[in-house]
Amino acid sequence: MSADHDHDTYEGPLELVAGDEVVTVAAVLSGVLQPIDGAYHWQGRLAPTDELTAFATLVGRKPIGIRVPGSEEVGGRLGERNPWGGYRVSGTGAPPAAHL
Template identity: 45%
Template structure:
């Protein structure tokens, strides 16, 4: 994983994890092109598949539209927490593309597993 470089606006991000997710500034990286965006991301552990699934939307903007119109689909998504590979897909009626992934997340994940040692006491 690459080192995350802070970018303008990251100090305004909602970093208080009320649940597994992130709302705030991010960057979409397509080769040499970097686009500042705002994202809403959520995730959960899927016990059936045994994998962590995350998903969300990128806020609509002229820069995001230009990226999509330019053919960019596979991109890197960088937040103040991490950088992951994803794809832009399923643009909703408001112009917000969907992003998703499995495993590594672009946000901090809460430790929500039960403390089995405490239950045994």
């Protein structure tokens, strides 16, 4: 992270996991180490798809697993649906993409 607080970013596929349900969506994520609490916070937006809407309806606000295909799963949450039909996603701690 640079001194001007630029966020690291990831743009690509993301897998959302809840039990046996897995959906792959296009995502743009960014993250930053917050000096106030000392934790890494990441967030992003997910492109709208019918599968994402069905997944979001199924899981609601419960914690979900999130991973870049082929990587380890981390915990996160789906946020609000945006006016374009996509959703926000966020988490604290290890990000789903190693370079975030």
